Each structure stands twice: as structure tokens, then as C-alpha cells.
Amino acid sequence: MASASAVDTREIVRGQLYLADMDGWFSHVVRVRFAETDAQGIAHHASYLVWFEEARVALLAAVAGGYPAIRARGIEALTTGVEVTYERAAVFDDVLTVEVRCAEARGARFRYEYVVERDGERIATGSTRHATVDATTRRPVRVPEWLLGDLLSGSTQSSGS
Amino acid sequence: MASASAVDTREIVRGQLYLADMDGWFSHVVRVRFAETDAQGIAHHASYLVWFEEARVALLAAVAGGYPAIRARGIEALTTGVEVTYERAAVFDDVLTVEVRCAEARGARFRYEYVVERDGERIATGSTRHATVDATTRRPVRVPEWLLGDLLSGSTQSSGS
Amino acid sequence: MASASAVDTREIVRGQLYLADMDGWFSHVVRVRFAETDAQGIAHHASYLVWFEEARVALLAAVAGGYPAIRARGIEALTTGVEVTYERAAVFDDVLTVEVRCAEARGARFRYEYVVERDGERIATGSTRHATVDATTRRPVRVPEWLLGDLLSGSTQSSGS
Amino acid sequence: MASASAVDTREIVRGQLYLADMDGWFSHVVRVRFAETDAQGIAHHASYLVWFEEARVALLAAVAGGYPAIRARGIEALTTGVEVTYERAAVFDDVLTVEVRCAEARGARFRYEYVVERDGERIATGSTRHATVDATTRRPVRVPEWLLGDLLSGSTQSSGS
Numbered sequence: 001m002a003s004a005s006a007v008d009t010r011e012i013v014r015g016q017l018y019l020a021d022m023d024g025w026f027s028h029v030v031r032v033r034f035a036e037t038d039a040q041g042i043a044h045h046a047s048y049l050v051w052f053e054e055a056r057v058a059l060l061a062a063v064a065g066g067y068p069a070i071r072a073r074g075i076e077a078l079t080t081g082v083e084v085t086y087e088r089a090a091v092f093d094d095v096l097t098v099e100v101r102c103a104e105a106r107g108a109r110f111r112y113e114y115v116v117e118r119d120g121e122r123i124a125t126g127s128t129r130h131a132t133v134d135a136t137t138r139r140p141v142r143v144p145e146w147l148l149g150d151l152l153s154g155s156t157q158s159s160g161s
Numbered sequence: 162m163a164s165a166s167a168v169d170t171r172e173i174v175r176g177q178l179y180l181a182d183m184d185g186w187f188s189h190v191v192r193v194r195f196a197e198t199d200a201q202g203i204a205h206h207a208s209y210l211v212w213f214e215e216a217r218v219a220l221l222a223a224v225a226g227g228y229p230a231i232r233a234r235g236i237e238a239l240t241t242g243v244e245v246t247y248e249r250a251a252v253f254d255d256v257l258t259v260e261v262r263c264a265e266a267r268g269a270r271f272r273y274e275y276v277v278e279r280d281g282e283r284i285a286t287g288s289t290r291h292a293t294v295d296a297t298t299r300r301p302v303r304v305p306e307w308l309l310g311d312l313l314s315g316s317t318q319s320s321g322s
Numbered sequence: 323m324a325s326a327s328a329v330d331t332r333e334i335v336r337g338q339l340y341l342a343d344m345d346g347w348f349s350h351v352v353r354v355r356f357a358e359t360d361a362q363g364i365a366h367h368a369s370y371l372v373w374f375e376e377a378r379v380a381l382l383a384a385v386a387g388g389y390p391a392i393r394a395r396g397i398e399a400l401t402t403g404v405e406v407t408y409e410r411a412a413v414f415d416d417v418l419t420v421e422v423r424c425a426e427a428r429g430a431r432f433r434y435e436y437v438v439e440r441d442g443e444r445i446a447t448g449s450t451r452h453a454t455v456d457a458t459t460r461r462p463v464r465v466p467e468w469l470l471g472d473l474l475s476g477s478t479q480s481s482g483s
Numbered sequence: 484m485a486s487a488s489a490v491d492t493r494e495i496v497r498g499q500l501y502l503a504d505m506d507g508w509f510s511h512v513v514r515v516r517f518a519e520t521d522a523q524g525i526a527h528h529a530s531y532l533v534w535f536e537e538a539r540v541a542l543l544a545a546v547a548g549g550y551p552a553i554r555a556r557g558i559e560a561l562t563t564g565v566e567v568t569y570e571r572a573a574v575f576d577d578v579l580t581v582e583v584r585c586a587e588a589r590g591a592r593f594r595y596e597y598v599v600e601r602d603g604e605r606i607a608t609g610s611t612r613h614a615t616v617d618a619t620t621r622r623p624v625r626v627p628e629w630l631l632g633d634l635l636s637g638s639t640q641s642s643g644s
Contacts (some may be wrong), residue, residue, distance in 0.1 A: 034205075039252070082565070196532075206401040361574070361575050
């Protein structure tokens, strides 16, 4: 999954490990459920956070053995922040591509970025922030090396319905 | 909460404890959230299960010290079945009264009944079935006497937003 | 999609059109989202109604040009009843097969049946009832012949993530 | 609802109308539903957007005749952006106060700010951005004066379950 060049483009800047290359983007496809629409006739804005999460889980499954594997090692990833900008509405039965990448990881903190597209047109962007904690003590633990390496070397794979 | 007459109307029939009196009904008020509507302009049919659950939790809080108290005693109540009949649509911002009562309890099994009303008009009815299990072993445990007594003696209290 | 034999097994009994053959079952795959779990560590019971709906929409897409096409003809399908029996819990990331078929259609009324399986083991069953109405007047309209024929002749196709 | 002093504290800076006074905050109470929790045992992060919306609707009901009244005048408010920072987890049955105020309104654009508290302790903050459009043409329309005045003059009322 990880090409040498992808690794080479990482830069360590003031203790932060950035993933600068575009190869880190992972594509996940969702179809808008009827239950996700609202009385404005469009997908409710909270649905995007659920799609982001589904895409993030699919990315982890592709590059790090899956979120269940991470939890099996006693690590939980808490969500500490989210941000979404909506550019165009999505409607029932739309097929959307959620592009996701791990944009930054430092210590016990992660940040993912997202672009939602429909037929090649961008309809929303966003990001989520996370902290890894020990599942038992709930205390912060550094992002494990094996996870960090896999995530930041990225993937161009895709998944979806 | 429990009147003597309410207790008197209980009948034990073939090992089943029925609550026959109407005083067992408990009222809980919900207001339809925008996120609960769908592109048909009405409250999505799955929302009713969430309202039923909220009403059930409010009933337990009134008569049995609350669901958290039950969980603190090492008991979980699993949902084993649901059934809803929709008579009229609810729309955004509707104020609904969810009437709930524990209609039956036997061994490790419970059944609740629900009536949803808007301005005194019935818009839906339903029921849910539950089984009590040990929170650790997940094995069935009989509904505790203290819980059974409180639930079946009912309440005419109400709660809500 | 419809084999001759599938059509032959339909029976009209007391004005009701039943679909008796097993070929009518359509398979749709869902993966349990983290957002669909609850604090009991399992998929929340209301999630099944959303999966049923997604499976129903996929069936309609396969045999009747899709729900958007039906709405384009000025017909809405309201949900008038649901029923679910839960046999085993589903957990995060489980891959589930939702089998769905249109079990009955009469006048303006439909009924679908569902079986949810994980690794070939049944974990839940259910059914939903629907009424077709004119999208503008909201008055009942008979299930159109073209839709009825397609639905009841069934499909063995599958879809899903 | 609006005190003279509240109005006086408004400032127009570079074409933007700010509401600087703290009196603009409106309190809305929610109780965490079991359906809103996830397998981490906490309220799912997407739930906060639904609570924000419920608080916003309650604010509009208090100061501007309610969102249904706004829709009745042919205006829809689209959500164009959201942002949440999570500081502490909320759990099932927690009683939360969602403080909301309209922090900014300019042309066809609104911005609301939120603070979520539990027992006086802040557990999350956030903001949402909105655009008012004509419900029929979906084209931007300026925030009506009558709505603007009511919103920015604020309220110290509260609502909730």
C-alpha cells in the first residue's frame, strides 16, 4: 500500500509529522439513506459526521488491520473535534465519495481531512480531531508506531457500497 | 405512586402477572426534532422507537430509581422485539405525548405498551419486548422483585420537555 | 430477473396476492456503523428499521427502476407498521445480510418481510407494512400494476457494501 | 425579552452586525438518550449537532415566533457549516444545558455559538453557520429585519425537558 515515495514526502516540522502527499487519500462510497434526509428534502447535516466516521473506519481497515484490531490492543480513539463546510446539498439515493486521509499525527493526537464528492463535484469538506487513550484508564497514550506508519504512508485503495 | 387499588387489580393467570388497570400508564412528552424528519416531510418511522425508549427510561426513573440504578445492580435489559402501528404522520415541532406502561412481566421477560398522541388524538401505538440479563454473563436473570413491584404498580406521573 | 417458475408460484387467495416462492428474496449487505451502536456495546434496536429501509430501497432499485422513479410518478409509499424480533445482538463492524421480499400486495397496501443474517446465522426477522398514496393529495392509490408485477416476480439479485 | 441595554451593545463593524452582550445566550436542556450513546459508552459525537439544532429551534421559538413561522413566510435556513470541540464525554441520562446565541448575522448569513454544560462544567463548545434562502427558488435572501432584530436582541429565557 505504501510506496517509498509516499514515505519520502513526509516532513517532520517542529515535532509534527505531516503527510503532504496526495497519495494518502482513501476513497469510500456511501449512498444517502432515506432515514438520513430531513424535511428540507436533503441529507441532514449531522449525517456527514457519520459518513466521515464510516470512511475513517474503512481507511483503518485498509491500512491498520481495522478499528476492531486497534481496540483489541487496548486503545480507544476519542473524537475531540469536528468541522464541516457544506457547499451543495445531497439528496436521497445520491452516491457520494468520501475522500479521507490522516493529515496529521502527533503524540496522542490525530487529525483526518475529508472531501465529499458527487459525480466528481465537491459538495462538502471537513476534518475531525482525535486522541488515543488507553481503553481501561482513559489516559492519553501516544499513537503507536505501527499505526502511525501505516496511516501516514496512506493508501489509494477504496471501499464502499 | 402505587395506590392500593392499583395493586388489587393485578391478576396472576397461568404464571403471568398482568397489569390490568389503566392507572399504570405513564405520560412522557417529546417534541419532534428537525433531525427526526425525512424527505417526506414527516417524522421518520424509526424515530418512534427512540421516543418509546425515552418514555420507558422516564417511567423507570419515576418508579424504579432509574435505568442507571438498574444497571448499577448488574442488570441489563435487552430489547427482544418491537412493533409499531402508524395511524397519522407527525411533523417537525409537533408536541407528542407518549403513554407507556409495563403491560406484562414474567420471569426474565417484560413487555411495554405505548400510545402516541397529539392534541388528544392517537397517532400511533406500539409495544416492545425485553429480557433482563446479568450485565457480565449476559445470561437471563429473573426480573427482580423490587423492580417488578414498582413497575407493575405503575404510576400516573408524567415527565417531558 | 423474474423466472417463469417464480411467476407460476403466485397464488391468489381471497383477493390477496401472495408471493410464495423463495426466489422472491433479495439480499442486501450492510456493515454496522459505530454510530449505530449503543452503550450496551451492540447495534441499537432502531438501526434495524433503517437497514430494512435500505434493503427495501435496493430491492426497488433492482426490480422497479428505483424509489426515486416511483416518486417521479407521483406516488409515495408511507410506512404504516413495523415489527422486529431480535434473536442475537449485532456489534460494530459486523457484516450483515438483510434478506427482503415483498410478501404481499393488495390494493394500496404492501408488506415486506426481512431476515437479517450474520455468517449464515439468523440474528433478526421483521416485517414492514406500507400504503401507496398520491404524493400531492396524500390519498391512497392502488399499487400500480407495473410496480406490482415487478415486485412480486421478485429477484435473486443482491447489492450492498 | 429584549432589554434596551441588550440592543445598545450591538456594534456595526465593517458591515457586520455583532452581538457582543452576554444576555444573548439562551438555555435549552436536553437529556442524553440511550439511542444517542455508542459502544464507547458515551454520547456519540454527532449527537451534539442534533442538540445544537434543538436548542437553535427553541431559541427561534422564543424570540422569533418559531422556525415553523419562518418557514411559513417562505424562508428556509440552510446549514452551511458546523464546528464542535469536545472537552469531556457525556453519558446516558446526563442532563445537559445547551447555551446558544446568534453571534452574527449579515446579509443572508447567520452564525450561532454554543456551549454545552453539565452541572455547571463546560463539556463542549461549537458553532454553526447558516444561510437564509427563498424556500421555493432556493436563492439567498437577506435575513429579514423582523427576524434579525428579534434574534440579535436575544433572550435570557430557557426551555427544555
